[in-house]
Amino acid sequence: MRMKTLYISALFAALAVCQTSAGEWRDVEPENLVIMDVSHGRVLIELAPQFAPGHAERFRALVRSKFYDGQSFYRVIDGFVAQGGIGEGDDKKSAGWPALKSEFDRGTGVNLDFSPLGSPDLFAAQVGHIDGFPAGRSPKEKRMWVLHCPGTLAMARDNEPDTGGTEFYIPIGHAPRRLDRNLTAFGRVLDGMQFLQKLNRGDPKVESGVIQDAEKRDPIIHVQMATDLLEADRPRVQVMDTMSKAFKDYKAQRRNPAPEFYKRPSHNLDICAFNAPIRIGKEITD
Amino acid sequence: MRMKTLYISALFAALAVCQTSAGEWRDVEPENLVIMDVSHGRVLIELAPQFAPGHAERFRALVRSKFYDGQSFYRVIDGFVAQGGIGEGDDKKSAGWPALKSEFDRGTGVNLDFSPLGSPDLFAAQVGHIDGFPAGRSPKEKRMWVLHCPGTLAMARDNEPDTGGTEFYIPIGHAPRRLDRNLTAFGRVLDGMQFLQKLNRGDPKVESGVIQDAEKRDPIIHVQMATDLLEADRPRVQVMDTMSKAFKDYKAQRRNPAPEFYKRPSHNLDICAFNAPIRIGKEITD
Numbered sequence: 311m312r313m314k315t316l317y318i319s320a321l322f323a324a325l326a327v328c329q330t331s332a333g334e335w336r337d338v339e340p341e342n343l344v345i346m347d348v349s350h351g352r353v354l355i356e357l358a359p360q361f362a363p364g365h366a367e368r369f370r371a372l373v374r375s376k377f378y379d380g381q382s383f384y385r386v387i388d389g390f391v392a393q394g395g396i397g398e399g400d401d402k403k404s405a406g407w408p409a410l411k412s413e414f415d416r417g418t419g420v421n422l423d424f425s426p427l428g429s430p431d432l433f434a435a436q437v438g439h440i441d442g443f444p445a446g447r448s449p450k451e452k453r454m455w456v457l458h459c460p461g462t463l464a465m466a467r468d469n470e471p472d473t474g475g476t477e478f479y480i481p482i483g484h485a486p487r488r489l490d491r492n493l494t495a496f497g498r499v500l501d502g503m504q505f506l507q508k509l510n511r512g513d514p515k516v517e518s519g520v521i522q523d524a525e526k527r528d529p530i531i532h533v534q535m536a537t538d539l540l541e542a543d544r545p546r547v548q549v550m551d552t553m554s555k556a557f558k559d560y561k562a563q564r565r566n567p568a569p570e571f572y573k574r575p576s577h578n579l580d581i582c583a584f585n586a587p588i589r590i591g592k593e594i595t596d
Numbered sequence: 597m598r599m600k601t602l603y604i605s606a607l608f609a610a611l612a613v614c615q616t617s618a619g620e621w622r623d624v625e626p627e628n629l630v631i632m633d634v635s636h637g638r639v640l641i642e643l644a645p646q647f648a649p650g651h652a653e654r655f656r657a658l659v660r661s662k663f664y665d666g667q668s669f670y671r672v673i674d675g676f677v678a679q680g681g682i683g684e685g686d687d688k689k690s691a692g693w694p695a696l697k698s699e700f701d702r703g704t705g706v707n708l709d710f711s712p713l714g715s716p717d718l719f720a721a722q723v724g725h726i727d728g729f730p731a732g733r734s735p736k737e738k739r740m741w742v743l744h745c746p747g748t749l750a751m752a753r754d755n756e757p758d759t760g761g762t763e764f765y766i767p768i769g770h771a772p773r774r775l776d777r778n779l780t781a782f783g784r785v786l787d788g789m790q791f792l793q794k795l796n797r798g799d800p801k802v803e804s805g806v807i808q809d810a811e812k813r814d815p816i817i818h819v820q821m822a823t824d825l826l827e828a829d830r831p832r833v834q835v836m837d838t839m840s841k842a843f844k845d846y847k848a849q850r851r852n853p854a855p856e857f858y859k860r861p862s863h864n865l866d867i868c869a870f871n872a873p874i875r876i877g878k879e880i881t882d
Contacts, residue, residue, distance in 0.1 A: 388790040432864045504674040507793040578718045
């Protein structure tokens with residue numbers, strides 16, 4: 311009898327996923343699927359070359375060169391971000407990887423399908439989903455970008471824009487939307503956020519959260535691109551087509567939640583609390 | 597040289613905290629300070645009787661009766677909530693603790709000091725801080741309530757409003773603001789969210805996230821009220837006075853972040869990404 315509280319919301323998410331047809335999902339392309347093994351489990355990330363082609367290409371190249379293997383999450387601030395790579399002050403190690411031109415946003419001229427959330431936003435003129443990624447859009451400026459939601463993959467940098475190139479971070483708390491269009495976001499975690507949440511934290515008041523004791527930094531064990539595995543070994547992951555009727559229905563369900571439980575529904579949605587559903591392996595029923 | 601990215605934002609938070617005077621902080625009252633030891637570390641929670649007196653009183657009584665000691669976090673959904681207590685379907689165990697009358701919001705007649713955030717919100721007419729708690733307010737309805745931000749302490753319930761009384765939950769992902777005024781929020785985690793983030797998760801698609809294998813549920817080892825400890829043994833915790841100049845300055849800093857780094861500042865703040873600072877033990881410099 312107890313605790314149906316969140317039962318309801320979880321149930322509705324499950325329903326939306328069950329009632330779909332195969333055509334309402336897309337397979338994540340193996341060349342965009344990153345498999346990152348950390349101490350606590352496996353994290354699957356989808357790269358977003360449609361938003362940041364230079365960063366997606368660089369990340370693929372870094373993964374293939376085994377750049378991250380054996381490195382660590384050295385700067386982890388609870389409620390904010392987990393940052394991984396070779397670590398601060400170790401620029402020399404990345405000498406072979408010059409800084410990238412930033413890709414904070416992109417012209418809407420590439421004409422990607424945008425599924426508007428239908429709620430206002432505190433930071434962007436419009437928010438919605440593009441290929442499952444939480445996206446902002448400015449019709450006036452004709453720009454679009456990936457939002458800093460929990461699980462977004464982005465590139466750290468120094469003060470000036472074109473100074474990042476190897477060190478990545480992933481928001482692990484309430485969305486730090488103030489970073490939108492100030493840093494390059496180029497992917498999102500599809501599965502395994504729970505394993506990033508288990509990473510050891512630094513003290514945000516000391517050296518901006520860099521974990522001082524290197525032994526306490528959780529390792530990045532091994533990172534691979536799915537496309538480099540034998541087809542039979544690749545994880546199969548699907549993202550709900552965010553232009554589909556299934557996704558539209560899911561949005562409507564969340565906007566009008568079960569009245570048996572929600573006596574005061576809010577109707578507005580918050581983009582970073584509303585992710586495009588995914589399904590993995592055996593959950594795929596086509 | 598690398599990764600000043602979030603360095604800047606952390607630095608500013610630290611500055612705001614350093615430049616304060618003793619009068620700009622308040623000690624958390626021992627009768628509102630909950631000390632919860634979980635497998636990964638110690639969590640400190642402040643109760644908010646000014647918003648939900650019945651729930652604060654009940655929680656204190658449960659803690660003192662050792663109700664939670666040896667129980668577990670049995671329903672943990674990554675990106676959503678960690679729910680603790682005796683577990684679903686075990687109503688009989690809580691027979692001595694009748695359901696509480698819900699306290700979803702409270703009349704503003706009690707006249708608590710409200711420090712407006714100064715940004716719009718997707719869910720509440722007004723948002724800001726009251727005694728350090730993230731709060732919503734409706735001048736029209738003359739009601740106020742604690743918001744469902746990460747770290748908020750709230751009481752789970754069945755479908756009907758007055759059906760909760762022992763099982764608590766704490767949001768651990770992007771704020772589930774749709775729960776505001778639908779459940780009773782009555783406190784917030786001041787320290788130790790990182791230890792709740794390490795809790796084992798359930799599968800949200802199975803039994804709404806209840807961890808099926810009881811052995812995988814992280815225990816609630818021991819919960820105490822600070823007031824029941826010898827004075828010398830009580831943790832000393834302070835929350836920045838959210839009516840103080842220091843807090844106003846901190847807000848202004850976040851609204852106008854360092855232009856060396858932020859080339860496109862957003863100026864709007866999101867209430868759940870802007871917590872009242874705290875300091876603990878040796879950090880207290882009065």
